[in-house]
Amino acid sequence: MNTATFADLSPQRLHALLTQSPKAELHVHIEGTLEPELIFALAQRNGVTLPYADVEALRRAYAFTDLQSFLDLYYAGCDVLRTEQDFFDLAWAYFERAARDHVVRAEPFFDPQSHTARGIGFEVFMPAFIHAAQRAQDELGLSVGWILSVLRHLPEDDALHTLDAAMPWMDHLIGLGLDSSERGNPPEKFARVFARAGQLGLHRVAHAGEEGPPEYVRSALDVLGAQRIDHGVRASEDAELMQRLAREQTPLTVCPLSNVRLCVVPDLAQHNLPQLLAAGLKVTVNSDDPAYFGGYVNDNLTQLFAVQPALGAPQAYALLRNSLEASFAADADKALWLAQLDAQWQGAGRAA
Ligand code: ADE
């Protein structure tokens, strides 16, 4: 596609293309889609008392100073998730919301350890996730691949036990991820569990370079065999790493609103995504924990484009295309979505 022909698309056309084009969401934590309204509804359903008077009071507590201040609330929020129905309602609400943003492929993370630690096992949440994904495919045309993510603040043995517990559900998983408190928990702590995931034929991804240094991105690649880097924005501090990421076309799943809310960057206007894209990295835009950070994937795209003069139609097309290409979906599915994307943009070019 010759994106030069889109140079003079009106802002309105560009907004429509950004929001209505088919896209993949590759970095979203299903527990991070738990909206305050659903937290209150599930608390009532399950007889859980919350330390907040109402939804507004809970929302007011979402004033984070760093990753840990968010994680403390995020794990506390999980406590209302008790039954298979709760997990189904959570996942289905996200899939309906994602489909409205024209997401055709979602690869959500789930954090088993934040549930198993409360006595809620795979036999509770996995049937719910499988059922919701099947219904998303059937009713919304949304393709889903689940990624089991292990918590890096816990010991590696805990992660290995979690992977063992997932064995009966392996056919429904596409990958292994690594999340939670980054600083002080380098990727190499999880070398064995990622090696095991590789043997099982799982894809491997890892959060790195969000709060942690560029070295964590390098060890996620070299020690864990990560095929995508979740966040990775701090790679821009290391010229050699930037060249490597561009050369190897390792996708970065960047989450602009998350980076602002967790004080990784001062504001959206100063986000380094345009710089990463201009350096030739395979950048994608994602929502991370949309219920906590003020927006789903289209909000991330439109708010970023509204304040970044360096982002126009060629960058929009590249980000959308990258999201589909960087997914772990079947090649035939990807080819279909990419053709749909191009058809939409060619039509727009003629109409402009
Ligand atoms: N878990 C949920 N969201 C996360 C993030 N942005 N970074 C690390 N762990 C997370």
Ligand code: ZN
């Ligand atoms: Zn994340």
